[in-house]
Amino acid sequence: MEWYAKWIKPQTDTGDVCPLFQKYFFLEKPVKTARLFITALGTYEAVLNGSRVGEFVLAPGWTSYEKRLQYQAYDITNLLEKDNHISVTVGKGWYRSPMPGWSKSSVQEELKKSPAGLLAQLEITYEDGSVEYTVTDETWTFTESPVRFSEIYDGEIYDASMECGSSSAGSGSRDYGSAKPVCAFEGPTHTLIPQQGEEIREQERLTPICIFTTPKGEVVADFGQDITGYVEINLTAKAGETVELSHAEVLDKEGCFYTENYRTAKAQYLYICRDGQQSYKPKLTFFGFRYIRIDQFPGGTSAAKPENFTAVVIHSAMRRTGYFNCSNPLLNQLFDNVIWGQKGNFVDVPTDCPQRDERLGWTGDAQVFIRTACMNYDAEKFYTKWLADMMADQGPDGRVGHVIPDLLSEEPASSAWGDAAAICPWELYLAYGNKELLSSQFTLMKKWISYISTHTETEYLWTGGTHYGDWLGLDAPSGSYKGSTREDFIASAFYAYSTSLVIKAGKVLGEDVAEYEELYTKIVAAFRTAYPEYKTQTECILAAHFHLAEDCRAAADQLATMIKECGVKLQTGFVGTPYILHVLSDYGYSELAYSLLLRKEYPSWLYPVTKGATTIWEHWDGIMPDGNFWSADMNSFNHYAYGSVADWIYSVAGGIRRIPEFPGYEKVKIAPVPDERLDWLSVTLDTRHGKIYSGWKRAGNVWRYEITTPVDAVVVIDGKEQQVTKGTYLFYSEIERA
CATH class of the missing domain: 2.60.120.260 (Galactose-binding domain-like)
Structure with missing residues (x-):
């Protein structure tokens, strides 16, 4: 140009x-x-x-x-x-x-x-x-x-x-x-x-489900859904009359307008009218909200009607590719919340939240969600641009910031956040099979490993430094946002995992990765020596999921015991939660995994749904059982990270699993895992090679499976593998009862 x-x-x-x-x-x-x-x-x-x-x-x-x-x-x-x-x-x-x-x-x-x-x-x-x-x-x-x-x-x-x-x-x-x-x-x-x-575009339009007056006398419109976007107003007015709107995600327990969780973000707009009929929507900014408070309106706030307001949903123009449905309405709502959480936070950058004085491209959130994101939507172009910014912002020493674009460049890198440099390119490759894209990001991956190797206090482990740990872990000591999992444990585990991904990427690209293979062997050996025992759920999860434990099954057994001993509850945070169900189902505890997924009491994925959530919350108990808020300063109600559970729903419950040797779903493994607490379940993925469908339902004492694949697949039913070519297939198996 x-x-x-x-x-x-x-x-x-x-x-x-x-x-x-x-x-x-x-x-x-x-x-x-x-x-x-x-x-x-x-x-x-x-x-x-x-x-x-x-x-x-x-x-x-x-x-x-x-x-x-x-x-x-x-x-x-x-x-x-x-x-x-x-x-x-x-x-x-x-x-x-x-x-x-x-x-x-x-x-x-x-x-x-x-x-x-x-x-x-x-x-x-x-x-x-x-x-x-x-x-x-x-x-x-x-x-x-x-x-x-x-x-x-x-x-x-x-x-x-x-x-x-x-x-x-x-x-x-x-x-x-x-x-x-x-x-x-x-x-x-x-x-x-x-x-x-992808361009950011207007995607949907919502009308208020009601306008009501709160106990404080506030006039509030409820759009019924937490969204990212803005409100278009339509009215007839006189020149100089005003419309002033404030935005909020939730109401307090008295039913009044609540904005404390926006912190210093005012999230308001003021429109000064001209004469006659007119409409207006903000041109150069956006908001995260479900509710608007009508602070000023021509003829008084009581004159405002639902037809005066339309919520305009914006997000990056990605194509929807993943769908889920089942017999449990709460689980369907959870999945809908995952989708809305992605839409609300994929506004050119994968942000943590769209409403408060933050809205930054947090790398930790991005890496835990990218697998789910690429199932829900065709996100290749979206992430390609964001990873190019990550490469541009990567320090000469390989440092990767907490957020991209890196507005916090003075802060040292954190494990599990900076590891997005290795995890995201690999996940993008597995989702879409774009070897050229992986090649363009290979230097980013290698430089990140170099950063860890030169910023540790212990060779072949990552010790020292400042990390977010198992952020928001439920086993956090009083007064801390970090869970009880040892930070050096997490950092060293991700050091190993990211190194393993560099090896895998290098082999795909035909690169010599001998030095990384040697490094990986030494990291694993050092890890096993330093951490022979696991003290938290997250430690068990990382040891098993990253294959760092001497005995991964024993680590998974310990995890299952810990979950049962605390009342079948997860105690994990940002680091452990994305993998917890996978570890359980990988080692024979699928029923326990379903118990966590279907749990309705706090803490659980479904608890926010029972409290009226329409997106994923930052905290399991953002609104506590007594109606009070978890906190005022850090309590987003549109925070997509825990929505990463959807990848387990697609790949384990629904059974559509990637085969790393055939990236982009060129060939797939379909191994659905049903549970008697659900009558039926189905998932669909629209891949680069066509739509894959997997569904199951109960028929008396038999599970009936229907599978449609556009590619050759390995189908696993009751542990028995069989090769199928593209087409639609029906399978049956006996329901096992304890």
Whole structure:
């Protein structure tokens, strides 16, 4: 891409007001094709002759801006007229908003100093073959836009009363006051890359299920679902009247509006009306919410009606590929919550949560969920872009940050978080079979192993350092967010696991991995010497799942005993929970795994469902049995990590299992594991090679299995393997009863 455009900015600083850049141009010849190439330092919305350009909201997306800034290319041929007007509003977005709100970030502090910059280039090819460019330069102008304020955490203010009519050039364009000069500046050019990730788009629209008044007299609309997006308002009003909305995920136990868990994020928007019928939705920011409080409304808040509000769901434009259904309504709701949790947190970056003053691409959350994510949706393009940012942000010594983009670059790496550098590329390869993608990320993987090897206090283990441990483990000592599993144990276990993945990736790529094989052997030996005994559920899980124990079955037996002794409850956190059901079912405890999955009392996956959850919670008891909240400062109700349980549902309960030698489901193993507490269950995966279906149901004293495979498969029923070619098959087996 050859750029003739210049970066432009307002000649005078507009403060919190978003500038509106404008250009008029005239076409004298018939146009064959026209494209707009554009990006900004912030989020932008481009309008050509009164029509929005493209469907990408929050463009140009969120990347590691110091190293990578995406630009977009739009076909605008059908939007052109003889007289044309293009306008672009630029907000702060992720680029220049104050974030993260809960912690200082020197990276973000530098970005905030950047101007509201715009780079745009219209490439117009005429019917006679000639090409003309209209580019950002000093001939453009700007005005203050009606967007008076827009930031990621705090929301948006829009003054529609500024809309004072249409100008003569270009239908639907608006005049917002006297045009002011722009100036060119040395904006980023060497960091520009074409659009790599999925576009963020509007996906669904929800109407309120009700509007009610709380015991405090607040007027609240309930959309019935915790989402990520914004509210579109539709009303008739007089100029100067206002609509002010606040956002929340939950109500408190008295049924009142609750926002403490948003911490410092204001999550509000204010709309100042013009005369007449009008509609508006935020242009340059987003919110995480289920409820809105109507703080101001023309005629008083009691005048607000459900038809005045529509919740617009946004997320990266991924294609749904995984489906589940069963005879248990609570389990169906759990799976629905997993899907909504992914949609709400896959807004260009796999964030931890979409609502509070955080919304960061936490690597630990990403690595525990990526297998599930790639079953639920075709997420290859989404993760390819994010992993490219991880590679860009990886330190010269191999360090990988807690979050990507790495706004917390001063902090040392943590095990199980930084290990996303090895786990995510390998999981992406197994899901889609893209060897070129794995090759592009192999250096990232190797450098991470080098980081661990040079930042440990004990050779062949990872000891010392600062780690998150088994984050939010239920066996945490009083006053700690970390579980009781030894941090050095976790770090050393992941050191071994990540090294094993480098070996596997290297063999796929034909690389010499002899040194890593030797390193892995020494890590395992050192681990077994240092940790001959396991003290927590998570320690048993990691020792068995990563095949580090001298006797993995004994570790699994110990885990099963621990679970039973505490009342058939898990005590794990972010590190142990994703693997707990797998370890149980791998070593003959499938019934116990189902007992954990189907448990309704706290702590369990279904407990939040019984409390009305519509997404996955950060804490098992975000809302406790007595109706109080777990905490005010760290209590997200849309936090997808524990939704990783869905991969066990797909691959064990439903039985659709990957074969590593045949990545991308080129060949599969189908080994469903039924349970008498369910009457029937089915899963579907739409893979690169077609749709795989696996379902089972009870028929008297017999299990009836139906399997459809588009590829050759190994089917395992009652421990008996048989090879099948593509097609649909029925199998039967006796129900075993104790």
